[in-house]
Amino acid sequence: MKDKFYQYIQDLQNTITSKLEEVDGKATFKEDMWKRPEGGGGRTRVIEKGNVFEKGGVNISGVHGALPKSMQAYFKVGDVDFFACGLSLVLHPKNPMVPTVHANWRYFEMYDKQGNTVDQWFGGGQDLTPYYLFDEDAQHFHTVCKTTCNRHNPNFYRTYKEKCDAYFWNAHRNEARGIGGLFFDYCKATDTMPLEAWYDFVTEMGNSFLDSYIPIVTKRKKLKYTQEQRDWQEIRRGRYVEFNLVHDKGTLFGLKTNGRIESILMSLPPHVQWHYDHEPKKGSEEERLIKVLKKPKEWI
Amino acid sequence: MKDKFYQYIQDLQNTITSKLEEVDGKATFKEDMWKRPEGGGGRTRVIEKGNVFEKGGVNISGVHGALPKSMQAYFKVGDVDFFACGLSLVLHPKNPMVPTVHANWRYFEMYDKQGNTVDQWFGGGQDLTPYYLFDEDAQHFHTVCKTTCNRHNPNFYRTYKEKCDAYFWNAHRNEARGIGGLFFDYCKATDTMPLEAWYDFVTEMGNSFLDSYIPIVTKRKKLKYTQEQRDWQEIRRGRYVEFNLVHDKGTLFGLKTNGRIESILMSLPPHVQWHYDHEPKKGSEEERLIKVLKKPKEWI
Numbered sequence: 001m002k003d004k005f006y007q008y009i010q011d012l013q014n015t016i017t018s019k020l021e022e023v024d025g026k027a028t029f030k031e032d033m034w035k036r037p038e039g040g041g042g043r044t045r046v047i048e049k050g051n052v053f054e055k056g057g058v059n060i061s062g063v064h065g066a067l068p069k070s071m072q073a074y075f076k077v078g079d080v081d082f083f084a085c086g087l088s089l090v091l092h093p094k095n096p097m098v099p100t101v102h103a104n105w106r107y108f109e110m111y112d113k114q115g116n117t118v119d120q121w122f123g124g125g126q127d128l129t130p131y132y133l134f135d136e137d138a139q140h141f142h143t144v145c146k147t148t149c150n151r152h153n154p155n156f157y158r159t160y161k162e163k164c165d166a167y168f169w170n171a172h173r174n175e176a177r178g179i180g181g182l183f184f185d186y187c188k189a190t191d192t193m194p195l196e197a198w199y200d201f202v203t204e205m206g207n208s209f210l211d212s213y214i215p216i217v218t219k220r221k222k223l224k225y226t227q228e229q230r231d232w233q234e235i236r237r238g239r240y241v242e243f244n245l246v247h248d249k250g251t252l253f254g255l256k257t258n259g260r261i262e263s264i265l266m267s268l269p270p271h272v273q274w275h276y277d278h279e280p281k282k283g284s285e286e287e288r289l290i291k292v293l294k295k296p297k298e299w300i
Numbered sequence: 301m302k303d304k305f306y307q308y309i310q311d312l313q314n315t316i317t318s319k320l321e322e323v324d325g326k327a328t329f330k331e332d333m334w335k336r337p338e339g340g341g342g343r344t345r346v347i348e349k350g351n352v353f354e355k356g357g358v359n360i361s362g363v364h365g366a367l368p369k370s371m372q373a374y375f376k377v378g379d380v381d382f383f384a385c386g387l388s389l390v391l392h393p394k395n396p397m398v399p400t401v402h403a404n405w406r407y408f409e410m411y412d413k414q415g416n417t418v419d420q421w422f423g424g425g426q427d428l429t430p431y432y433l434f435d436e437d438a439q440h441f442h443t444v445c446k447t448t449c450n451r452h453n454p455n456f457y458r459t460y461k462e463k464c465d466a467y468f469w470n471a472h473r474n475e476a477r478g479i480g481g482l483f484f485d486y487c488k489a490t491d492t493m494p495l496e497a498w499y500d501f502v503t504e505m506g507n508s509f510l511d512s513y514i515p516i517v518t519k520r521k522k523l524k525y526t527q528e529q530r531d532w533q534e535i536r537r538g539r540y541v542e543f544n545l546v547h548d549k550g551t552l553f554g555l556k557t558n559g560r561i562e563s564i565l566m567s568l569p570p571h572v573q574w575h576y577d578h579e580p581k582k583g584s585e586e587e588r589l590i591k592v593l594k595k596p597k598e599w600i
Binding site: 262 | 556
């Protein structure tokens with residue numbers, strides 16, 4: 001399973017970066033191969049200063065070895081070996097009318113010291129962070145999520161949509177990072193859902209990513225915007241930074257377990273602003289966004 | 301002691317904000333009084349878009365009540381009451397030749413349920429974060445710190461300078477946030493250093509702040525700079541954000557114990573950049589700064 005899934009994310013990285021370059025029409029991805037001293041490594045691909053994408057990364061990694069102490073405590077296991085691989089992407093468009101998107105699909109295995117597999121599971125999800133809210137874009141994104149979920153289990157969409165709203169919650173601001181999507185983790189084999197079925201689910205989610213996001217980009221990337229709207233985008237990107245550095249388990253984990261810093265922090269936006277006590281004008285589009293983020297909404 | 305120290309920081313806030321407005325010559329501090337629902341409150345003063353100060357805050361607060369659960373665990377105490385007050389300041393100058401400065405002086409008391417004081421201590425410090433390194437500025441800042449320390453104990457400067465280097469360490473970047481200064485905490489009464497003597501020490505530190513910083517501002521605020529130097533400042537401000545959101549105990553504490561968000565996050569710089577894998581040119585001033593930050597230096 002681990003070889004099959006690692007092959008899958010390598011192919012998916014190629015598919016996604018090719019399509020994004022085509023949509024951007026100017027910038028191309030810069031590739032960095034890196035090795036983890038304790039075992040494994042990754043292929044980081046970053047795009048910067050494009051026509052459409054101001055900054056973004058589509059990274060894969062496959063790491064293995066002894067499970068670090070901090071992760072043993074986190075997973076409440078003893079001294080085991082592990083293998084983990086996944087694809088992680090974040091795209092920060094230049095135009096504030098185009099939403100930021102994040103996605104991740106991953107697979108984890110643990111072994112005892114005799115090399116027997118003791119646990120294995122999939123995780124992942126995708127979520128959208130608009131700066132200006134087009135309801136039809138949110139509906140489109142959620143519809144693709146739901147359609148793909150429904151091919152596997154009629155409860156997945158509701159369950160994973162709620163987990164996503166709960167996870168991407170900027171607790172100190174009492175608001176959501178964005179308008180959500182899906183978040184699933186510890187997807188383990190059961191009688192009705194063997195590991196192969198989870199593989200099918202996760203890879204179909206990965207395959208549906210471009211369908212969920214590219215039509216939105218295409219529709220919004222040429223919209224005109226003002227300097228004030230750009231400032232608003234940069235202020236809201238500040239909230240994105242706050243979430244990733246204060247709350248995001250993946251980021252903090254990477255930072256605290258000697259991950260490759262530049263690959264982890266590629267998720268941070270290129271230009272960001274913080275102003276004291278910034279409040280959008282009453283009745284404005286900016287205020288409408290905040291109101292929606294205060295209480296996660298059913299989009300479909 | 302608590303009334304005396306709270307009166308002191310109120311006066312110090314007035315002294316510091318008056319002087320900073322005079323130095324800036326354009327912007328003035330905006331004041332927000334706020335109340336903490338569980339007891340106490342604060343007086344936040346923020347300056348923005350000045351001639352010299354692009355963003356800064358000089359805040360005081362005095363809070364009291366039952367010690368929150370999360371703080372009980374942190375201090376390893378039971379269900380006690382507390383009083384805490386302090387002044388916290390961060391100044392982000394516009395000109396990249398002028399360093400960012402941070403300072404904080406605080407007093408903490410704990411009481412049992414009969415109202416008996418069970419613990420009381422002072423803490424604080426001040427540290428400098430340059431974007432371009434003028435050795436004489438670092439020396440000046442540290443000389444003021446040392447001179448003030450030496451009036452109280454010949455070991456204080458060395459001890460608190462080392463604590464500062466250890467505390468303001470961006471571990472995930474393996475570099476210091478800036479060129480340090482002083483950091484002290486849990487300064488409790490002893491036979492040779494009663495609480496009154498700590499009060500004298502901490503208030504003299506507070507009184508020396510303007511002497512440590514203003515001469516540097518005056519010397520550098522009119523220096524010319526390029527867009528590239530400004531970009532470098534914004535990139536380095538990104539490291540400031542990373543420290544404050546990932547490592548700073550004060551910030552995380554505030555965020556996780558329902559503090560006043562806008563007062564806590566006034567420390568974040570106004571304009572910030574993150575680029576993938578940015579490396580300064582070989583032999584440049586930017587590279588020299590990084591090298592110094594990799595290994596804390598004796599400035600005097």
